[in-house]
Amino acid sequence: MQSGTFHSSYSSDMGLRPYWPMRLRIILVIVIMLVFPWFAGRYWLNLANTIGIAAISAIGLNILVGYTGQISIGQGGFMAVGAYTSGLLAANAGLPMWVSVPIACVVTAVVGALFGMPSVRLKGLYLAIATLAAQEIIIWVLTHGKILGIGESLSLPPETSNLFGLSLAGSTDFNFYWLIMGCLVLTVIFVSNLFRSRAGRAMVAIRDQDIAAQVIGVDLFRYKLLAFATSSFFAGLAGALTAHYRGIISWERFTIETSILVLAMIIIGGLGSVSGAIYGATFMTLLPALLSNVSRAASGVFPSFSSYLPYIQQGAFGLAIVLFLIFEPEGIVKMWRNVKDYFRLWPFSY
Amino acid sequence: MAGDNGVPMPAAQMQIDSVGLSFGGVRALSGISFNVYPGTIQAIIGPNGAGKTSLLNCISGLYKPQQGQIRFEGRNLIGLAPHEIARLGVARSFQNIELFRHMTVVENLMLGRHVHMRGGVISGGLYWGAGKREEIVHREFVEQVIDLLEIQDIRKKTVGSLSYGLQKRVELGRALAMDPRLLLLDEPMAGMNSEEKEDMARFILDISEEQRTTIVLIEHDMGVVMDISDNVAVLEFGQLIAYGTPDEVKAHPDVIAAYLGHQHAAH
Structure with a gap:
């Protein structure tokens, strides 16, 4: 029960997880994360890694869309900047990933801030179109990027996938699991902290009421650019991790479809919530996997089912978004909150 | 007011100097000038559409007046962005809660x-x-x-x-x-019942007395205004028609005309 908890210092009152059920749940999640890879096969490890990368990207986009209220459909493009920066540094300069990935994040943050400039004047749909332009410009540069020395695809030398000399090659899925989950945990902690402190509050203030935000002293331009930069930083991280994990990258992985997929993740998961972004990333990654498993199981009965699979997957995405918008516009995070509220008063809930 | 009985007038904390604001052809404010003195409660009253909120928006930087100056502690506020004005120590509340x-x-x-x-x-x-x-x-x-x-x-x-x-x-x-050193309140008691109004008036007086914060207050409730404010500025159709202590303003013929109509003023 939440009642009966008395905080005797502001530090504990302002904690991220001030009540013991919250702490218990997070310990449980960490234990599962630690145990999972020892029992999971390559298929499930690959899924977990995909979810982890998608979650980092979705948390990044949520900073911009969910918390700051600036609609962006350029996340795929920003992920591409991260992937290619890290990839080119690895392929051409032979830099190890613990050097190239942080550089890629910073470069993406700068690119994101540049493309965030129109947000000073544009809001809502108009800003969305401006970020769409960012997406297309980035992909155009990559497909016409002879100057950068990019072909159709870019292979990363496996020996650059090392952390301080510790090679991640070999059983790639297992090794990358630890790296990706480590990055995800750090991302979660950083972003949760950000939104309980000054800069994050200023961003939420811009979303809720931008005129009032100005009048209490929030510099709109500065904080919108900071939101773009921070959001892109994590897009860059997700992109760079993708590049090293897959070992080969091509621009096709980062088209507008990716941007919309990440946007769908945060809408389904819950706008303006770190855990929502993770739920959304999990849902949107598991849904097609689940459908292809179902189709494989059903292929004995309906042999033609698997040939329709891509269409069914596309349709399922659309259906999922529509159903969420109708029945739970606040996303999975709200459904989870309802469950918690029910059990908060259990067994006296009614 | 301090100047009346020979005590030297304190330096104004904010000087509003012939401020003029228009939207296209509509003149919202013309030639508004008055001073706000430190530690006082300065009321701004006037009928709807008189330009009270526009004046507040000029002070907090949301509108850019075409004429005049607003000097706060010696600095001209016009041309500064709202967040820069906030940094100088000007805070405000809004008419519609924001x-x-x-x-x-x-x-x-x-x-x-x-x-x-x-x-x-x-x-x-x-x-x-x-x-x-x-x-x-x-x-x-x-x-x-x-x-x-x-x-x-x-x-x-x-x-x-x-x-x-x-x-x-x-x-x-x-x-x-x-x-803040200057607090702008735009109709803090609008839509409240009398008990809530009393509470709010008490808070405003507390703030003024305990923290010596200068307060500029827009309010329609004349009872409250006349009770708690030190000086009152009356606007009508974007012009300052009267300025003084509550008693002076109450007796001013133009104010009576603005509120009650010209016939009453003639009597």
């Missing part, structure tokens, strides 16, 4: 501390050492405001879920959390 609806009361008040804090994205994300200490120090200040306004029981509530009167009080709190 709170951050999805945040809690504490978070709204903490936003009032924005100009006094320095933490950025990185120190906030790490929430360690100096960044964390800063948050706690300012939380303590916010708690003082919460005590002053007697809103302890709702500090963790989401602002959007509160009643109208409480939201007005929280908005006052957010402005107070800025620890």
Whole structure:
């Protein structure tokens, strides 16, 4: 029960997880994360890694869309900047990933801030179109990027996938699991902290009421650019991790479809919530996997089912978004909150 | 007023000097000039559409007047961005509540501390050492405001879920959390019942007396205005028609005309 908890210092009152059920749940999640890879096969490890990368990207986009209220459909493009920066540094300069990935994040943050400039004047749909332009410009540069020395695809030398000399090659899925989950945990902690402190509050203030935000002293331009930069930083991280994990990258992985997929993740998961972004990333990654498993199981009965699979997957995405918008516009995070509220008063809930 | 009985007039904290504002062909304000003295409660009254809120918007930088100057502690405010004016120590509340609806009361008040804090994205994300200490120090200040306004029981509530009167009080709190030297209040008692009005008047007097904050107040309730303000400026159709103590203003023929019509003024 939440009642009966008395905080005797502001530090504990302002904690991220001030009540013991919250702490218990997070310990449980960490234990599962630690145990999972020892029992999971390559298929499930690959899924977990995909979810982890998608979650980092979705948390990044949520900073911009969910918390700051600036609609962006350029996340795929920003992920591409991260992937290619890290990839080119690895392929051409032979830099190890613990050097190239942080550089890629910073470069993406700068690119994101540049493309965030129109947000000073544009809001809502108009800003969305401006970020769409960012997406297309980035992909155009990559497909016409002879100057950068990019072909159709870019292979990363496996020996650059090392952390301080510790090679991640070999059983790639297992090794990358630890790296990706480590990055995800750090991302979660950083972003949760950000939104309980000054800069994050200023961003939420811009979303809720931008005129009032100005009048209490929030510099709109500065904080919108900071939101773009921070959001892109994590897009860059997700992109760079993708590049090293897959070992080969091509621009096709980062088209507008990716941007919309990440946007769908945060809408389904819950706008303006770190855990929502993770739920959304999990849902949107598991849904097609689940459908292809179902189709494989059903292929004995309906042999033609698997040939329709891509269409069914596309349709399922659309259906999922529509159903969420109708029945739970606040996303999975709200459904989870309802469950918690029910059990908060259990067994006296009614 | 101090000047009347030979005591030297204190230096004005804010000088509004022939301010003119128009939207296209519509003149919202023309040639408004008056001074606001430190530590006083300055009321601005006038019929609807007289330009009271426009004047407040000029002071807080939301509108850019085409003519005149607004000098606050010697600095011209016109041309400064709203957030720069906030940094100089000018806080305000709005006629239609403009709170951050999805945040809690504490978070709204903490936003009032924005100009006094320095933490950025990185120190906030790490929430360690100096960044964390800063948050706690300012939380303590916010708690003082919460005590002053007697809103302890709702500090963790989401602002959007509160009643109208409480939201007005929280908005006052957010402005107070800025620890301002000049507080602009746009109809802080609009739509309140008499009990809520009494509370609000008490808070305004407390702020004025205990913190010596200069207050500029727009209000329609004449009883309240005449009771609590030191000076009153009366606007009509964008012009200043009277300025003085409540008693002087009450007796001013133009004010009576503006409020009651010309026939009454003639008698």
